[in-house]
Amino acid sequence: MASFDSTMKDFLQLPAFRKWVLEPDAASNAFWAEWQQQHPGQVADLQEAMEIVRAIHAGSPVPEHVATATWARIVESIDAAPQKAKVVPMGRSWKRWLAYAALVAGVAIGAIAAWQLTAVKQVEIHTAMGELRTIALPDHSVVKLNVNSALRYSDRWSGSKPREVWLSGEAFFTVTHQDNGQAFIVHTNDVDIHVVGTEFNVNTRRVQTQVVLDKGVVQLTLNGPKAAARKAPITMKPGDMVTWSAATAALAAKKVDPEDYSSWRTRMLHFNDASIPEVIRSLQENIGITIELTDTSLNSQTFTGSVPLDNVDVFFKTLSRSFDVKIEQTATNTYRIGSN
Incomplete structure (x- = not known):
């Protein structure tokens, strides 16, 4: 488990994170679900930070595996040992202790937030x-x-x-x-x-x-x-x-x-005597399609013109007219260029 000085503090000081834990909605659920998919190595820290936020808000003991490390760091200035705190029955003294612990946690989170404001990210x-x-x-x-x-x-x-x-x-x-x-x-x-x-x-x-x-x-x-x-x-x-x-x-x-090399900025690709294989590679990289060239005679041919990134048919029609080749779609976003 990460210490309070590492990734977990980033979650605790983030207002959007605390709001999601306490007041989740469809948008925040979708955001944090995607975040966890993209950062699988930090999911454990996120879940432990969630437990801390919920415990402070609800006035209930922090789960044992959290209290033995992170929570102990937050309340280290409190005289009562964390292990004793876990067995104290729920009552006024416990609630006063928890309120004080929440205050200490709030101060710690505020300090972390101030550090985050000045840290380069x-x-x-x-x-x-x-x-x-x-x-x-x-x-x-x-x-x-x-x-x-x-x-x-x-x-x-x-x-x-x-x-x-x-x-x-x-x-x-x-x-x-x-x-x-x-x-x-x-x-x-x-x-x-x-x-x-x-x-x-x-x-x-x-x-x-x-x-x-x-x-x-x-x-x-x-x-x-x-x-x-x-x-x-x-x-x-x-x-x-x-x-x-x-x-x-x-x-x-x-x-x-x-x-010719930066025309993609306007969602167009410009070619000037570019080889057909070069044009095909560029289309695949910028549009995300797959083109199979089975007519090897086109390897030595060139293409001059512009192709809109949202209309690859412009290239296919020009190629078909100029070199008498057959273009067929073999699957979704997959094409084959061959001889007639």
């Missing part, structure tokens, strides 16, 4: 398939988070330390310049992207990180056991695309139209 944001989110960071930089992606950062940033975020998936960053030149760093498994003020797209899918610079200047520090053999940092200019995989040590760089 980690913010984690996740998007589902089909969901785009716009996130304002503490310095007023803006992140557009693509589908099936995750972003992590601190809820407050010091003016003397680099601003840091961690990305998995894909995002477009618009970074504000600070008068003191404070650095902005995007961390992925493959690279650390050092920024002052700029706009760029980052994609960490396919066991690699792809960075496309729209405006400004960024520097990439390569990560991984084989990164030392490469020249680093890599300075990028607008229109540059750099791809690096820490797993395979594959490095590539070329000039591109940045809009």
Whole structure:
């Protein structure tokens, strides 16, 4: 069981948690049920915190397994030992003791709440398939988070330390310049992207990180056991695309139209002489469908055009007319492209 100094205090000091325990409704039940599914390792702490809240509110003894640890910490300034308190019959003296214990707990919770107000917290944001989110960071930089992606950062940033975020998936960053030149760093498994003020797209899918610079200047520090053999940092200019995989040590760089790689922000995908397999991979990543390509002759063909994220039929119809292929839906969100 966790001590009073760890996760449990976070529940006890949270008004929304205490209100849910004492006055549950459909919305709060749904929220906390989903929370427990997402944090299975903290369910035991949550349940013990629930018992403490109910015991204080109802004026009944705390369950033994809670009293032997957490409750004892809360009432440690009380002369009566916790073990004796558990066997005292319900009466005026017990109720006075419980009221005093509740007061001590309230003071402790208040102190914890004050500590929480000043403590720096980690913010984690996740998007589902089909969901785009716009996130304002503490310095007023803006992140557009693509589908099936995750972003992590601190809820407050010091003016003397680099601003840091961690990305998995894909995002477009618009970074504000600070008068003191404070650095902005995007961390992925493959690279650390050092920024002052700029706009760029980052994609960490396919066991690699792809960075496309729209405006400004960024520097990439390569990560991984084989990164030392490469020249680093890599300075990028607008229109540059750099791809690096820490797993395979594959490095590539070329000039591109940045809009082709960040068009997803408007729920469109733009392609310019992109190979058919590349288009298919992009559609699968951004829409969540599965496309089986059985006509291998299309591997060497390219596609130029735009595909709305809510209407993949635009791509299928263009492909069918241009290359005389057959597209069929074989299951929900599953398609096959083959010869006629």
